[in-house]
Amino acid sequence: MSNCENILKNLSILYAEDEDSIREMLKDVLKNDFKKFITAKDGVEALSKFKESKFDIVITDIEMPKMDGLALASEIKKISKNTPVILLTAYSEKERLFKAIDVGITKYLVKPFAPDKLIDIICEIAKKELELDKKLKLNENLYYDKIKKDVFTNDGKRVHLTKKELQFLELLIKNRNRVVTLEEIENIIWSDEAFSEAALRALVKRVRQKTSKELIKNFPGVGYRLEIKK
Incomplete structure (x- = not known):
């Protein structure tokens, strides 16, 4: 143990x-x-x-x-x-x-x-x-620390994401081998408030601006998937 x-x-x-x-x-x-x-x-x-x-x-x-x-x-x-x-x-x-x-x-x-x-x-x-004993590389500049549950640059600087932005990114990370559907995102991220696709698009835009434009791929009408660059 x-x-x-x-x-x-x-x-x-x-x-x-x-x-x-x-x-x-x-x-x-x-x-x-x-x-x-x-x-x-x-x-x-x-x-x-x-x-x-x-x-x-x-x-x-x-x-x-x-x-x-x-x-x-x-x-x-x-x-x-x-x-x-x-x-x-x-x-x-x-x-x-x-x-x-x-x-x-x-x-x-x-x-x-x-x-x-x-x-x-x-x-x-x-x-x-x-995989809580590992750091997940998101791209050549960023990684997700599964112990600290936060995103960092390679030189150790924390990327300042809001609670909802981080929750959304973590949802994509946990399901990184597949497309996370709009319904799943609504149920998990917007469980206690009204959901709209416009609000989701705004959230995705902010996460991309703070991390990388290529990190999140949109599947119109279906959902989103994390695009990890090895």
Whole structure:
């Protein structure tokens, strides 16, 4: 776990579990290992918190009232396709696990489990899927620091992006192998306010001015994609 400590300290975790004793126990054990460890007592509360704030990884029990773990994972994937979801289950039935694969669960863990086992899985996901131990080169002059979660020039100067500009760029970075659709951008970046394509175009223009004109490619009527120059 020691090589992973710095990575964990930069992670925001959302943990959904309806059993109070298990939820509070795991929170007490793990809360100091992460930047943020937020809990929810059911799927509805978890989905609400996910929409309100940014989380790197979601951990959810499969059996919960109001909205179960599979339904929660499905809703989260509609909002943020690449957010890893760890499913906690006491079940081993093939049908449930097949459904979890269809939903896009990153990993499942059978209960009961030791907290260290969960830490190992989170660390593995962070290194493999989130690449939090790397700096991403955007072009010959700029890079994105996944630890500091900010954009810098090669000589270490921070590029001053607003919260929304950085959020938009991070969305493209996380989905850099594909076009991020207008619907996804609206759901994630404009989740709490009215969306318009004019406002999005203005946002893209500002990000290009502060970074590079070639960094973001427009696919008219579809969305945007990050164009990383190797």
